[in-house]
Amino acid sequence: MLSQWLIDIQSDDLPRLHNFATGLQRDLAAVTAGLARPWDSxxxxxxxxxxxxxxxxxxxxxxxxxxxxxxxxx
The missing domain is CATH 1.10.287 (Helix Hairpins)
Incomplete structure (x- = not known):
């Protein structure tokens, strides 16, 4: 679901979201783990x-x- 959202953002004409999506893709493993783990701070x-x-x-x-x-x- 997140990977599809990132693909959709890259195809849109929103440069600020492109930068955000690029940052998420750089550390996609950490982002995915942060969303999937049951604990929080x-x-x-x-x-x-x-x-x-x-x-x-x-x-x-x-x-x-x-x-x-x-x-x-x-």
Whole structure:
């Protein structure tokens, strides 16, 4: 299904999608594995997002010690 979509994109007149499709074809094995595997990194992304939010809230007001304390306590 993905390979047929890539073929269809190459036949269309959409140069930006051509670049995207070319990038996908360069590492087609990784793209296919990423779509077929049952696991995801959603939980990790949630923690990273939470830490970034805490960092933004303390930007300019506190140093690393307070950020560390907020991350460990939340």
């Amino acid at each position: 959603g939980a990790v992304e949630g923690h990273v997002n939470r830490i970034k939010m805490l960092k933004r809230q303390t930007f300019g007001r506190a140093g690393f010690r307070l950020l560390r304390k907020r991350v460990l306590l939340s």
